[in-house]
Amino acid sequence: MRERRREPHPEQPAAEKRVPAPVLSNRAVARSLAAQAAPAGRGLRPHAAIARLASPRRAIARTATKIETYGTFSIDNYDPVDSDKDNDTNKSCGINIDVTYTPPPHIKSNKIGFVQMMKCLKGDGTPLLFENEKARATDAASGDEGWAVDRLKNMKQGYYGMEDNGTAGGNLKLGSRTDKDTAVDATMHDRISLGRQTGKTAGCTAMTFAIDIEHGKYLGGFCWGYSVDASGKVTGNPLVAGEMGDVQRAAIKAWNAQAKNKDRTKRNAPDQQLLPEDRPLGDFNIDPNAKTYA
Numbered sequence: 420m421r422e423r424r425r426e427p428h429p430e431q432p433a434a435e436k437r438v439p440a441p442v443l444s445n446r447a448v449a450r451s452l453a454a455q456a457a458p459a460g461r462g463l464r465p466h467a468a469i470a471r472l473a474s475p476r477r478a479i480a481r482t483a484t485k486i487e488t489y490g491t492f493s494i495d496n497y498d499p500v501d502s503d504k505d506n507d508t509n510k511s512c513g514i515n516i517d518v519t520y521t522p523p524p525h526i527k528s529n530k531i532g533f534v535q536m537m538k539c540l541k542g543d544g545t546p547l548l549f550e551n552e553k554a555r556a557t558d559a560a561s562g563d564e565g566w567a568v569d570r571l572k573n574m575k576q577g578y579y580g581m582e583d584n585g586t587a588g589g590n591l592k593l594g595s596r597t598d599k600d601t602a603v604d605a606t607m608h609d610r611i612s613l614g615r616q617t618g619k620t621a622g623c624t625a626m627t628f629a630i631d632i633e634h635g636k637y638l639g640g641f642c643w644g645y646s647v648d649a650s651g652k653v654t655g656n657p658l659v660a661g662e663m664g665d666v667q668r669a670a671i672k673a674w675n676a677q678a679k680n681k682d683r684t685k686r687n688a689p690d691q692q693l694l695p696e697d698r699p700l701g702d703f704n705i706d707p708n709a710k711t712y713a
Contacts, residue, residue, distance in 0.1 A: 483495040483519070484497065484658050486639075486641045486658060486659070486660050487639075487660075488639035488640065488641060488660040488661075489523055489629075489638045489639035490520055490521055490522045490523045490629055490638050490639045491520070491521040492518060492519070492520050492629075492639065492641050493518070493519040493520075493521070494516060494517070494518055494641075494643070494658055495517045495519070496515055496516065496517045497514070497515065497516050497517075497643070497655055497658065498514070498515045498655075499512070499513070499514055499515075499645060499653040499654065499655060500512060500513035500514055500515060500610065500611065500612050500645075500653070501651075501653045502612075503651070505650075505651060505652050505653075506651050507617055507618060507649075507650050507651040508617055508651065509614070509615070509616055509617050510614075510615055510651070511612045511613065511614060511615070512612070512613060512614075512615045512621060512645065512647045512653045513610065513611035513612040513613055513623070513645060513653075514610075514611050514623075514643070514644065514645035514653075514655055515609075515610045516608070516609050516610070516643060517606070517607075517608050518533075518606060518607045518608075518609075518627065519604050519605075519606045520533070520594060520604060520605045520606070520629045520638075520639075521594075521602060521604050522594060522595075522596045522602055522605075522629070522631075522638065523638075524596070524599035524600075524602075525599065526596055526631060526638075527596055527597060527598070528595060528596055528631040528632070528633045528634060529595050529597075529633050530593055530595060530631075530632040530633045531593060531594035531595055531596070531605045531629060531630065531631055531632065531633075531638075532578045532579065532580070532581060532587075532591065532593050532594070532605055532629075532630055532632050533578065533579040533580070533591070533605065533607050533627055533628065533629055533630065534568065534577060534578060534579060534627075534628050534630050534637070534671070534694060535568070535569040535579045535609075535625060535626070535627045535628070536566050536567065536568055536569060536625070536626050536667050536670045536671075537566070537567065537569045537623055537624070537625040537626075537644075538563070538565045538566045538567075538623065538624050538625075539565075539611075539613065539621075539622070539623040539624075540565070540620075540621060540622055540623070541619075541621065542615070542616045542619025542620060542621055543619075544620075545565075546564055546565025547565075547613065548565065548567060549572070550572070551570075551571075551572035551573075551687050552567040554673075554677050554680070554685055555567050555568060555670070555673040555674050555676070555677040555687070556670075556673065557666055557669045557670050557673060561665065561666055561669035561670075562664075562665055562666045562669070563666045566666055566667065566669070566670045567670055567673070567674075568670055568671060568673075568674040568694065569625070570674075570687060572687065573687070573688050574687060574688055575687070575688035575689075575690050575691050575692050576692055577671075577674050577678075577691075577692060577693070577694035578630070578632060578694075579591060579607055579609075579627070580607055583688070590607055590608045590609065591605075591606070591607050591608075592604075592605060592606040592607075593605055593632075594606075594629075605629060607627075609625075611623055611644075611645065615647050615651070617651075618649055619647075619649065620646070620647055620648060620649055621646075621647040622644060622645055622646035622647055622656075623644045623645060624642065624643075624644040624656060625642070625643050625644050626640055626641070626642050626661050626663070626667055627640060627641060627643065628640035628663060630695070635695035636695070637663060637695070639660070640660070640661045640662065640663060641658060641659060641660050641661050642656065642657075642658070642659050642660075642661040643655070643656055643658055644656040668696065671694050671695075671696055672696060674687075674691075674693075674694055675693045675694060675696065677691060678691035678692060678693050679693075
């Protein structure tokens, strides 16, 4: 993925270097993206800190966006990545996001993390996939091609941000709940930064699910991502609760098929681990099987 700042995709141009100046039913998501040349978004917010002449930086508090869906997701720092802001050039585009998940009071789990699936598009509208993702990406027969479990190459765990030994990596903090009054929030950070060509659209749609790793049960989920229009403007996709549909289940099955491949060189890692394939427990109202658009 996208668990770190991505390098330019081999089929895309590297972003132009700029000289610094001196001392943003899944059908709802697809519909909102398809209906506008420059999607209305979130993420176009004032900077968290403003420099004032002859005075120290003064922090400005921002209220996190909350999504209630079998637990509570709090989304912060949801801001566009644009290396040449709003200009129609070869550049790096994407989105930044920080997620905090508070598990519902009636579950008990010693280990709560995340599973993330993503679909990104190139300028010609076809899926943008890294080599390690191609073997596990969904195909057209699944309902929408190009979705893949979001994990870096050579990582054996399918849980977002998790190290091979099952501990949390730098972009993840595992959560837990022991009773209705005692819980530890799970948190994750992501930043997408991908090359975009002059005059071309681009974008990614992600679905992030909290998961009770101890019991293999998916909890709540939500949709996010970004779009770049033909003029070069980057806009965050709407933040909405999202249900795991057939396409996302197909992506998990494809991860597991990759993990079972007898040719270990075609796995994400030689000892790639399986992900749970159970249905999520939440109650959602969004269709996640709708096509994704740039």
